[in-house]
Amino acid sequence: MLRLTNLTKSFGGNKAVQDANLQVAKPSMIGIIGRSGAGKSTLLRMVNRLTDATSGQIVFEGNDVTALVGAAKRNWQSQCAMIFQQFNLVPRMDVVSNVLHGTLNRRSTLATMFNMYPASDVHKAIDILDRLGIAEHAPKRAEALSGGQQQRVAIARALMQDPKIILADEPIASLDPMNAQVVMQSLRRIHEEDGRMVIANLHTLDTARRYCDRVVGMRDGKIVFDGTPEQLTTSMAREIYGADTSFSEAATSTEIQTLDREYA
């Protein structure tokens, strides 16, 4: 389905991502972990074409994504919706309009200027909000919602595009543990029920283990681990995070109670 080949991004002399290779054969839920600066965001941004790769290739369902320009590139960007740590909603706009923004790609400028949405789109937006458990907040301003609710609005906006892939860059980094759980469960459900691929940068190991089928570990711009949560041993985790033997998984935990599970 998705294949990254020797994907590289340089900023001056600094290689943010270096020769990343990844093959995803079926829609999976993938967690990317690694310490700050490892290249996680840069990798996702290249896949979405928010950033152009310096070299290497991205192929999705046989098409060379790296080569797309203009309308074809925009079409790709709506097929792989992006979700961010800071939600990126319009704070003073109501929830349903924020969600409808997800259809912007295929609407005329005129319709957008006058905030005209087809009734079918409005119904679809409410249905998606309902599915995410936040339909009752539809008329409220986005800024009136909690962080976890706002992130679900951002997920709803992404779903309006009916994307094949959802790319989430630290979707729960600004949330408390309860909200983090709800948001991760929402992403998991979207993956399982709709068969969409989800690739999420996560800064905590336990989240990647719990929700993802596959974990990719990055260090200094390189993919240094690619396997199942079971294959990710504590010593491997130490290597990904560049930590010594004092490293414990609890140190990267989002849990209220620290993890007592050990992967020897």
Ligand SMILES: Nc1ncnc2c1ncn2[C@@H]1O[C@H](COP(=O)(O)OP(=O)(O)OP(=O)(O)O)[C@@H](O)[C@H]1O
């Ligand atoms: N626009 C940019 N200009 C210059 N350097 C950049 C730019 N974006 C990222 N970098 C550098 O690329 C490297 C990887 O950054 P990236 O943001 O991808 O890491 P990350 O794994 O997402 O980190 P974090 O966990 O802190 O979000 C870092 O060294 C960073 O300083």
Ligand SMILES: [Mg+2]
């Ligand atoms: Mg990042």
